[in-house]
Amino acid sequence: EAQVTQNPRYLITVTGKKLTVTCSQNMNHEYMSWYRQDPGLGLRQIYYSMNVEVTDKGDVPEGYKVSRKEKRNFPLILESPSPNQTSLYFCASSLWASTGANVLTFGAGSRLTVL
């Protein structure tokens, strides 16, 4: 089944404890992206990647890192999580980056709570 897989789906952690949210897609998509969803704010883009070894900042990149060493994987790294990073996170991918011609496929979401 074609899908985007995120792990963990739920995580409670404490301030300052590094964590990684993994994202993997099995569709050979070139483009991958991370969004966070907060009440009253909709979804906002954190980082995106056009292809292997090519990443760039989205609208809210502060406090996050990403890497794209393999085409299928695009992990989101929180080096020192803070409570304001408590959110619902989505990974998404598409065949390539272009004007809406490729619909994004979203993962199931990862609910992160930072105490």
Next chain:
Amino acid sequence: AQTVTQSQPEMSVQEAETVTLSCTYDTSESNYYLFWYKQPPSRQMILVIRQEAYKQQNATENRFSVNFQKAAKSFSLKISDSQLGDTAMYFCALDTGANSKLTFGKGITLSVRP
């Protein structure tokens, strides 16, 4: 910069009736795509419908249709014959081609009453 505005935080509709969800947007681009996504309690983001700005004909997908008014920058979603399974949060989104980034509205919570 582009913006998407969904001014209604929540709506309710009786099963089998029709409901319209509003969305306005702003962009200086001439070519772009507009989307409606559904997020049920499972939190999965599900594409409902997509509209290409250069197409004048409104998109339809079964019970879902849009009213796309390019000059007014309005993109509303009409759900006909509402079903209990339509209960969800609905997001309007805009893609202007800037690295496939979707700009989302705040969302609207739709409740379908039996």
